[in-house]
Amino acid sequence: MEAGNRRRGRPKGFGGAKPAGTIQALDRALDVLEVLAxxxxxxxxxxxxxxxxxxxxxxxxxxxxxxxxxxEISADKQEWHVGAEAYRLGAAFLRRGNVVERSRSAMWTLMQETGETSNLGVEKDGSVLFVSQVETHETIRAFFPPGSLSPLHASGIGKALLSTFDPTRIERLFRGREFERFTTKTIGSLVQLSEDIEATRARGYAIDDEERTMGMRCVAAPILNVHGEAVAGISVSGPTHRLSDDKVREIGEHVRRGAATVSRLLGATKA
Incomplete structure (x- = not known):
C-alpha cells in the first residue's frame, strides 16, 4: 500500500510570469526534471x-x-525518466550533514524490531522531505520514496520536528497558511496542532494516526545535532491493522531510542 499522493499535472506556479532575472530555458529544464521525478x-x-x-x-x-x-529514455516504451546525473547531484544534499549515513544502522534495527518500514526525513521549506527508507518485507506496507514530500502538520516526522521548535517559530511557519486536509483526521488548525505538539513532547514521540492516509499510522521522533537542534526525524510506518494502540506505544519507545542513538552519533549530549 502506498502512503501519500503523488503530485499530478503542472508544477506549482508553472505557466505564470517568471521572476525577473531568471533564465527561461533553465526554468523549463528544471520543470521537466520536477515532473519526471x-x-x-x-x-x-x-x-x-x-x-x-x-x-x-x-x-x-x-x-x-x-x-x-x-x-534517460526507456527503449521499450519510449518513456523518459530521471537520469543518473540527477541522482548524483541530489545525493550531495543527503551528504551535507551525514545524517543519512549515521541513521542507516538505526533504521535497519527499527525495521527488524518492529517488523515495519523505517523512514528518515528532514525539514525543507515547510515540508518533510523523505531522504531514506528501510522497507519491511510485509506485502502491505507504507511507502515514502526518497525525494517525496509531506506537509509538516500531516506527518509523524513533521510533528516530531515541530515539537523541537519554539512557539514563535511554529506560528511564523503556519501564519496565513491553509492546513491542507487529506483525511477526516488531518489536523486543521494551529490550535489543534499546538495541542498535538504538546502531547508529542510529553510522550517523546509523535503519532500520525491516519492523518495523511487512511489505514496508515506513523510513529516518529526527532534527531538532534551537537547543538541540540533537530536536523531530521526517524519514523516507523505501517497499516493500522498491525499498529494497534498498544503496538504504537511499544514502537514509540523503539523509535525514541533509535532517534537518541543517532543523535548521540551526531554529537548531541541531551538525546
Whole structure:
C-alpha cells in the first residue's frame, strides 16, 4: 500500500510570469526534471501536455538533458525518466550533514524490531522531505520514496520536528497558511496542532494516526545535532491493522531510542 499522493499535472506556479532575472530555458529544464521525478516515466507527448509546451521544445530540452545524463529514455516504451546525473547531484544534499549515513544502522534495527518500514526525513521549506527508507518485507506496507514530500502538520516526522521548535517559530511557519486536509483526521488548525505538539513532547514521540492516509499510522521522533537542534526525524510506518494502540506505544519507545542513538552519533549530549 502506498502512503501519500503523488503530485499530478503542472508544477506549482508553472505557466505564470517568471521572476525577473531568471533564465527561461533553465526554468523549463528544471520543470521537466520536477515532473519526471514525480512520475514513473512519461512519453514526449505526455511531458508536452503536462508542461504546456510544444513537442519540438520538449524534444530540445530532453536532448540537452540526456546528453548530460540528467534524463534517460526507456527503449521499450519510449518513456523518459530521471537520469543518473540527477541522482548524483541530489545525493550531495543527503551528504551535507551525514545524517543519512549515521541513521542507516538505526533504521535497519527499527525495521527488524518492529517488523515495519523505517523512514528518515528532514525539514525543507515547510515540508518533510523523505531522504531514506528501510522497507519491511510485509506485502502491505507504507511507502515514502526518497525525494517525496509531506506537509509538516500531516506527518509523524513533521510533528516530531515541530515539537523541537519554539512557539514563535511554529506560528511564523503556519501564519496565513491553509492546513491542507487529506483525511477526516488531518489536523486543521494551529490550535489543534499546538495541542498535538504538546502531547508529542510529553510522550517523546509523535503519532500520525491516519492523518495523511487512511489505514496508515506513523510513529516518529526527532534527531538532534551537537547543538541540540533537530536536523531530521526517524519514523516507523505501517497499516493500522498491525499498529494497534498498544503496538504504537511499544514502537514509540523503539523509535525514541533509535532517534537518541543517532543523535548521540551526531554529537548531541541531551538525546
Amino acid at each position: 514525480d512520475g514513473d516515466g512519461l512519453t514526449l507527448s505526455e511531458l508536452s501536455g503536462k508542461l504546456g509546451q510544444s513537442v519540438a521544445t520538449m524534444h530540445r530540452v530532453l536532448a540537452t538533458l540526456e546528453r548530460r545524463a540528467f534524463v
